[in-house]
Amino acid sequence: MGFLAPWFLGGLAALGVPVFVHLLRKHVTIPRPVSSLMFFERGTQSSTRHRRLRYLLLFALRFALLLLVVLAFADPFVRRPAADANGRLLLIVLDDSFSMRAGTRFADAKQQALAVLAAKPHSQKAQVMALGGQFEVLTQAIADEAQLRSALESIQVGDGHANFGELGRSIRALGETVHGPIDLHLFSDMQRTAMPANFADMVLPANVTLVLHAVAKGTAPPNWTVASVSAPAELADPKDPKRSRVQAVVAGFGTPAAAKTVSFVVNGKAVATRKVDVPANGRAAVQFAPLDVGYGFNRCELRIEGGGDAFPADDRSVFVIRRSDPERVLFVRAGNDTRSALYFGAALGAATQASFVLQSLTAEQTTDLDPSKYAFVVLSDAVTLPSIFEHTLAQYVSKGGSVLIALGTGAGHHARIPLWGGDVNDAHDYVRSGGAATVGQVDFTHPALEQAQPGRDNGGWAETKFFYAAVVDPGQARVAARLGDGTPLLLDRQIGEGHVLLLTSGLENLTNDLPLHPVFVAFVDKAARYLSGSERLSGSRLVDSFVQLRSGAEPVGEVASVEVIDPEGRRPLSLNEARTVQTFRLRRGGFYQIRFANGRDAVIGVNPDRRESDLEPIAPDVQQLWNGSKGEASIQTAAAAGDEAKYRPVSLWWYVMLLALVVALAETVVASGYMGTQREDA
């Protein structure tokens, strides 16, 4: 019990009024005159006692009335378990991102979350969620403490990258279905890099009360990390000085200047060591060349030796280099076309990430060829293929092979496009219409056109000119690029496990000037890696990125199983999932071993997002601003919030006033009885 306005207790001094009236004035009565007291005697004690008892009853009632009125003004309250009456939903969100591995952050956060859960009233519903690479809802809104506790304890620290914007979006979505008040307790290291680019993404609905439990206090501890690694995923010639090297950047966050030793580990053996001077709070590059690696998958690791920081988990970066002989690419061209192979081959040779050997043949020479020996096949204006080869090629594609088709002038009007399943509807001859077409729209997310930050010249594509383009019905194919007039330029179609990439113009520098531009090299490089599938087989990825295990199209023939072995050597997919799942999320850091549906094996190094290495917390004023985004001004401390979550004050003034009314009525009845007696005496 407590009092919200204890100053009103000063009114208890008014209790002296009934004391005065009843004790000091009790004997004041109207005397009755008589001629003589000669025959009178003083009244007996029993009568007096009876009278005093009655007055004491009145006194007690008046005393109680004043006491109750004073108590009502003092507004007494009792602390009752909260949320049983108003139905507040308790959300416990535990940050299990990679940065929580630093020190005892995750253990502290989990302990605090368990404490809040233990303080929860039995009837209050709660929900446990994890904020890591993905926002995971672990339980429904339930009141079962054992289940909630079990869910909370089952959360293990992960390697993902937390994003408070994703938290805001998820809570906003939750707020649309839960209309009651929500208490959101976030247990996190409040990493600054977890903030989204747009602060508005973090805003929570009005019915959500955010309580931040920051486990990282003060300034961030110093931390060195391998910020980035540039290494070839495929390596054909270890002596190639341009490709046979690993470049890495060592970065320090909040660190003094220091000399760090970086080791290059291949398959568990340190093959090289470099010393690098990292400036204070800065970066330094380190390079290992040449790379002496064996054939096959080489599990490589760059490691900062010596530790010395608060977050040793990010002192290594893993990647895979697959050494193999150069892969062959089958280039099928029309008989009179010699230029396209030249340009394509030159561009393919200039590519740095992979090694291919181009084998150029005319369409007529392909009758007995087995396309499965090639990384991928290019059909340059070769619309007329031997039927045997076309059939073989179709099977090759359905099993995972890929084909690039370029439609030059040879395709003609209404010509059938091999493998594509459609015809050329029309052809735009821009020269006749007095000019050339430019590329209007480019999908830079397509693997063949991928650019992280395309320039204002449309990633280099704006300078190219197209004089001729076939018009093809895109159907269900993905249009990766369009010309200025909307004509599809590059289409991607999934057939079976394979892809068919269709360029509606040629590669021979006649129907366009694309081969003369630098963007052609990049295009050929990325298209070659995309079509060969080598980019999926090795290299490195970020945690929480997805790997496509099989195509989304209906399987052709027998269903092949995929196989995934995670860094701990376990198989995360069940047998049923292995036959059906299309994508797989790389949850942990380390080496994943994957066998795709098309039968190809891959080993991928997975690294946590390096933004997690910056342990700098969000500034207090920004945290306050986030709290204030749902209408409250101050940051509540964890202890106070926990106490508040447990109890809520319930005011008793209404009941006290009701009791005072009853006492007042009783006092009126008793007092009126006394007044009647006094009139008779008078």
Add this chain to the structure above:
Amino acid sequence: MQRFLDPAVLAGISSLDLLAKTVVDGFVAGLHRSPDFGFSQEFAEYRAYVPGDDLRHVDWNLFARTERCYLKRYRGETNSQLVVLLDASNSMQYTSGPLKKMDYARFIAASLFYLAIRNQRDAAGLIVFDDEVREYVRPSTRVGQLSRLFAGLEQAEPRARTDFGKPLQHFQQLLHRRGIAIVISDFYEEPEKIVHAIEPLRFHGNDVVLFHILDPEEIRPVLKGPSLLVDLETDQQIEVIPEYTKTTYRAKMEAHIEQLRSRTRGAGMDYRLLATDQPLDEALREYLSLRQAGN
């Protein structure tokens, strides 16, 4: 005419003269119908002549018829003297109704004075006392005596407390001639002391009557609840319960009255208890009967 003797009716009359006239006239008119009472100068009896008797009282008409010598005797040949001793202590101020005991005592005294002076040609006097003699009007039959007596009654406002012993010493000095002494009081004193104080008047040959004036509420008091009572004379206060007044008090009061009655009778005095709600004729009748006996 009886209603004019009702104290409640008389309380409405402000003048004592008129009040006394109303009472006595009404009383006398009623008396004429009674055969038991007569007045002086009235034939009483014949007595045989003995030598030495005054020959003027011989009934010569009877001697002529019978040749026997008889004397003719009359009543009321002599005038009496009435003295009223009025208690004017504070206790006489008590009332439970429209009439105070003091007012009732005044009415009685005034009526007695009127009856004595106007009708009986008696001398009348007044002594007002409390713990001492406050007013004294010498008994007389002179013209204006009645007015003096009424003025004395008017001025007799209650105060102080009763003390019979002290003033009655003066009574003996003031009352030289035999007569009728009427003491009007509420007699809140021990009966023995009262009789002891008044007894000397009787020794001087006076006919002494005690008119005990009490309010009906004093005889049978009624309390609804425990009450605080204050003595009008001493201002003493005590708390009294109703049960006591219903039982013990009444018994004590009755014992007091009875004791007073028996002791006064024993001392050769008359005693009359008068409640203030009783008609006044009781007192007048007592006076006349005493005067009759005195002759």
